[in-house]
Amino acid sequence: MKALLLDATQRTGVVKSLPCPVPAPNELLIQVKAIALNPVDALYAAEPLGKTGRVLGSDFSGIVVSLGSSVPESSHLVAGSRVAGFLQGASSIDDHPGAFAEFLVCPWDLVWRIGDLPFELAATVSLCALTAAQALFLRFRLPAPFTWCNSDVPDTKDEPRTQDHGPISIFINGASTSVALFASQLAQHTPCPVRLFGSASRKHFSMLSSAPYNYAHLVDYRSPGWPQQVLALTENRGINLAYDCISEGDTVLKTSMTLKKMVGVHGDRTAKLAVVRSREGGAWSTPMKELGVEPSYGAVWEGLGEEVIYAGMTLAPNAVSRAFTAAFYAWLSEGKELVPNPVRIMPGGLANVAEDGFVLLGSGGMNDRQAPAKDQEYMRPVSGEKLVYIIQ
Ligand SMILES: NC(=O)c1ccc[n+]([C@@H]2O[C@H](COP(=O)([O-])OP(=O)(O)OC[C@H]3O[C@@H](n4cnc5c(N)ncnc54)[C@H](OP(=O)(O)O)[C@@H]3O)[C@@H](O)[C@H]2O)c1
Known part of the structure; x- marks a missing residue:
């Protein structure tokens, strides 16, 4: 061959x-x-x-x-x-x-x-939809539309909630990336009501505000003040969950600026930030004290469940992540397909x-x-x- x-x-x-x-x-x-x-x-x-x-x-x-x-x-x-x-x-x-x-x-x-x-x-x-699913359901802990090994008894203390029980606001930076085209669809498969905010070029606004992506609000990533525009669109309440699908240069900092800053009145709920590239990998370097929250990062390879040896680090075998992949792909096989x-x-x-x-x-x-x-x-x-x- x-x-x-x-x-x-x-x-x-x-x-x-x-x-x-x-x-x-x-x-x-x-x-x-x-x-x-x-x-x-x-x-x-x-x-x-x-x-x-x-x-x-x-x-x-x-x-x-x-x-x-x-x-x-x-x-x-x-x-x-x-x-x-x-x-x-x-x-x-x-x-x-x-x-x-x-x-x-x-x-x-x-x-x-x-x-x-x-x-x-x-x-x-397969690769980008799994990347998006891992961010939403493993890192953000949004309830998934499928179950995997340890999700039968969900640990709800870390699940995202809104203060006023309205929809969870999700901001996706780089809404036209392959990862984001799946993230926006998957966010709509969680049982919680969600409201999608995104950044993209203007030429993609029409596609992204329509099915199956259904963004409620879009900002132009080339406009210097886009984080402030996102905040204004939330009536300055801030975003609950922000996913930076670019994670390069200043994008992680800018994405963090869209987040809700206050801890929820019911206690310990804070906004969350996820990235597609790691600080250690060198694509961005903003320290946590400037971001206000430590972003969560994961490599999609962990979903294969096997040890992955990079040049300077090793990804340990991860049975839960493998079970998650199998459950996600079983869900896709049922025809609940993503576009x-x-x-x-x-x-x-x-x-x-x-x-x-x-x-x-x-x-x-x-x-x-x-x-x-x-x-x-x-x-x-x-x-x-x-x-x-x-x-x-
Ligand atoms: N952690 C993981 O395991 C994992 C898995 C998959 C991908 N990734 C990483 O995720 C990133 C995205 O991958 P992908 O395959 O989804 O990308 P992609 O589809 O190739 O992304 C291309 C899109 O990015 C948009 N874009 C470029 N710069 C932007 C910016 N500054 N702000 C907003 N949008 C911008 C472009 O929009 P315009 O053409 O309109 O400018 C274009 O539509 C890559 O860095 C990739 O390596 C990580």
Whole structure:
């Protein structure tokens, strides 16, 4: 089979032939039909953690070819099932293969059944929707529309509440990012009433104020006073939960400025802030005393439940996070599907991912995205959409 392999010396991906992988007892062999690109795919090709020869890439959709011996019948998976999921790509120093290949193996509980959804749309969902779900339901502790191992007896003392029992206000910075396009939808699946506030370019306001995103209020992130505009839209009460889907430079500070500052009258409820990139990773550096609250950060990889070894730190295996992923994907499999991201189908296949897709995504950060050298229409900046390649 063909796969896109990391060339750690040239800091890029190259297509080579590899033997087809063999599924372990708990795994599925999947024929990949489409892949979707995430900023981390480009980042870890440009700044390699893994060794040359590692298969790159995270998000995929495809068809189950065969099942390992211990995949349970209750999985409702058979040869021919249409599925989507994500792998770690080259985002660690261990040697787990990624998804940008003609065939891959994946644990059965880390895929979801996509039904009739076209492969190119289904490929956009798994990584970013899980990232958003982890922020809303694990970090913010909003009640989830599904249960996982330890959520049967919820610990409600930390759940967000509003002082006046009105809707919970949620502000999403970078509302047109892939993560945010799922976060806004998922926020509407919590049983609590919520009111969505977001920042984006004006050109996306019409899309974002309509179904399925349904923002009540939007501000232009290029307007210098946008945090004050958000506060004014809350009648200066402030936001209960703020999710910075950019987390670069001063965006964490600006997002924190939208938050409700006071502790609730009933005691200890404070507003919460979540970020998509960590302070330790260097994309932003504002100290907690300036933010007023310590942002919560998590890497989506923890949802795979396995140890992830980065250059300087190790993510411990996390059984609860794995159970959360399995429950979330089981919920998606029931057809409570989220609307996938708008897609830009990129020309070519695996061979074009590094020279086109990775160039458009830069080296991971929004500020690193430079105008590409090619002037074709498909090389315009990524804006409110996901880059997708059809594999076979
Ligand atoms: N923690 C994790 O595990 C995890 C998981 C997934 C993603 N991430 C990170 O989350 C971030 C978002 O990823 P993504 O794939 O969702 O991004 P994306 O879809 O590629 O984001 C592109 C969008 O960002 C908007 N944008 C750029 N700068 C902005 C700013 N300063 N304020 C508001 N909007 C801005 C652009 O809007 P315009 O075109 O209109 O300017 C564009 O629509 C990335 O840094 C990624 O690495 C983290």
